[in-house]
Amino acid sequence: MPTAHPSGWAHADGALRGPHWLREPADPNALVEHLWSSTTAKTDGVLSVGGVPLPDLVAEHGSPAYVLDEADFRARARAFRDAFADYDVFYAGKAFLCTTVVRWLAEEGLSLDVCSGGELTVAERGGFPMERIGFHGNNKTLGELERAVELGVGRVIVDSFHEVERLAAITTELGRTVGVMVRVTAGVEAHTHEYIATAHEDQKFGFSIASGDALEAVRRVHAAPGLRLLGLHSHIGSQIFDTSGFEVAARRVLALHAQVSEELGVEMPEMDLGGGFGIAYTTQDDPADPARLAAEMSTIVAHECRALGIAGPRLSIEPGRAIVGPSMCTVYEVGTVKEVALDGGLRRSYVSVDGGMSDNIRTALYDADYSATLASRPSEVGPLLARVVGKHCEAGDIVVKDEFLPGDVRPGDLVAVPGTGAYCRSMASNYNHALRPPVIGVRDGKTFTVLRRETEADLLATDVGAY
Template identity: 65%
Template sequence: MRAHEAGALHGDFGQHPTWLRPPADVNKLMTELWPQTATKDDGGVLRVGGKPVTELAAEHGTPAYLLDEEDFRARCRTFRTAFAGADVYYAGKAFLSKAIVRMVHEEGLHLDVCSGGELATALAAGMDPAKIGFHGNNKSVGELGRALDAGVGRIIVDSFDEIERLSALAVERGVRPQVMIRVTVGVEAHTHEFIATAHEDQKFGFSLSGGEAFRAAGTILGAGVLELRGLHSHIGSQIFDASGFEVSARRILSLHKRIVDELGVTLPELDLGGGFGIAYTSQDDPQPAGDLADRMNKIVDDECAALGLDRPHLSVEPGRAIVGPAVFTLYEVGTVKPMEGLRTYVSVDGGMSDNIRTALYDASYSATLASRTSHAGPMLARVVGKHCESGDVVVKDEFLPADIRPGDLLAVPGTGAYCRSMASNYNHVPRPPVVAVRDGQSRVIVRRETEDDLLALDVG
């Protein structure tokens, strides 16, 4: 969605937010929403990594997730540099493939996984197990065993049941894995309720206020089977306001001090999570990595000084902020359906099977005509998919050229995080490929599914 000065107008705007205004130039890219190498040429064709999307569509088909590899690597480096001295964990759940694992490793980042499948992908790509962290609120015996056998660097324990399972497995194998305790610090992150993860009434972590987190530390230390490395807090995702980290750090460092003082141990590490937000529309204003790092480091320094604590080694998890902006989805328009007095529905060849976030989180996205320049005025449109659901919406409200037509290419930015990870085969639609583009060259890093793939699973 775009907020611009008024221009030519089609449609009724009374029911839409007051900030939603048509752009002066419907062809112009809002560069803050797009990967670093994304530009439009004189003919209005969107280019990424020096390659026009018209060629990418011809080579790889649509829909397709297009990864700007230089942008992705640059964001890895930016966070690594900004948080110098800390461990930066790439969030595997945002998007993971073997190629992504290799890039993450090459750029000096650690990797966070939260399932056996993500762990298998990381190991298959050659990730150093010592630089892998294993999250999850219900890790199975099999998953924990595989993590121990691989030598995963840290396991973030999430329940007393998990402590018991992991301890038994560690005794069987004669190993002493490093663990961190995930602490629910009672901070309400300013984000969607489904991705706020540190308030009391949810499934993750040990409660701080209820005393469970301290009791978990005592259980681990008393048994002497697991090595307690530190405490972990994660207050949510798509977060713009750093004030939540200040409250979180104060509370978790108070617990840190209590464990050190009363249980007589040293806790060398503190993980404050992250979940930093990205710009999906003109209304989003993410903070630069350097500003986030400065603020979080100062918070930790100030709290440690106030408590008389030695500063623990810091680790952070930027979340979607690394891969989210580095990818956009390319679609082909199939049907254009004007609704008199309301808006025009623009149907594309994908939908909720490749981006469920609009339906699931009421997420907002933007879009642009990617295959040509238009001289028509802006028209209020809703970009929808091909699925048999009225909720199959990709972009709720966007100004597109009034002459948008079947065969046009439409691009939606900010789809690197969670879109491919959460993709489905609803209506038996094969999932799109992921194509990395760099220096005028493209390569498929996750191939397009086919109907043969779908049928191969059907043994009936």
């Protein structure tokens, strides 16, 4: 049985061997729709998002550019809000955050998770209700904690004994109280990249349930007068496609919840199951929709609560990637094309674009897979194995590792990469003194600037050594 390559072209056995293993491809101008935002279409080879043809967008705003589909973002936010109607849905701001997104979230009725003073500043500037904010982080500074308490954030997720002490001292000094959740590690091995798995024991986040640290943290929070104990927080990792890991984690966290009730006589009203819900970057990915996730996670929690004989706490989740990831794509202009010979007589085309690891570090950092499509014109030429690479001085500057693009891709063409909403702009850098691309919103056939393109003046603004 043939297996599908990320591009959607079928291989005889999934290996890259040579032209003989290629089946006749589908229309090379067709779109693999579930990888893209809901308003994305391809007509006569030209990709459009939100009714805006990408060649027109690039003509107005330049390239590279992140393209954010407002209608799609809002629809995905509403889908989580509605599916998890009995939960609090916190958008994980680390995926992508700006004042425009803050406004959309507030209007769609979601809560917001931040994990730095900078993200809190963006939320404040965007007018987000502070009582609907949760503040994460394993090493929040005194200044960040003070500001969170002063602004009246809804909850602080504590991550160490030192933080419990600091937060207690701050609330005493300011004469304020703050809601607190205790982040715990449940010892669950999520099936994801090592760097984004966050519930195993040997890592920096949370208090271990197995060691007893989590129970001790709960005791200390409960004993501190300015800290209002809300409940336990668990997060097992990112890019998760099924609820099996959540089931194991929920069992262990709810057992601790019951233990706290029995030993301390404290009924914690809430529990956060985290986020990490995956998206489709390639045709190999099969994410669950919010309704299925909600049904399965609610069933898991209800079953465990019955087994423990406890009342179910109010639950919350933290989707970030699952909302913004598919809502954004990145469009690049091709600068050079170079073919190289591979083993077995196969040839690969290196398609160099005007961005790279400065606007998408995930391929280099996590070995992440992406897809791509020719976005500016039709082609009747057959497919060629391609690697979309950036312009930076690194051999690992790869945007898309393996993709089949038309064999006549040439300088001046536009290539678009779907699923770049989560972490690409958030983790963008000025490596090689590159200028970070803009985020261009699209809606009903019109564009609007969400984040402007950086300029050389921005680049030099902090360089004061010559003066």
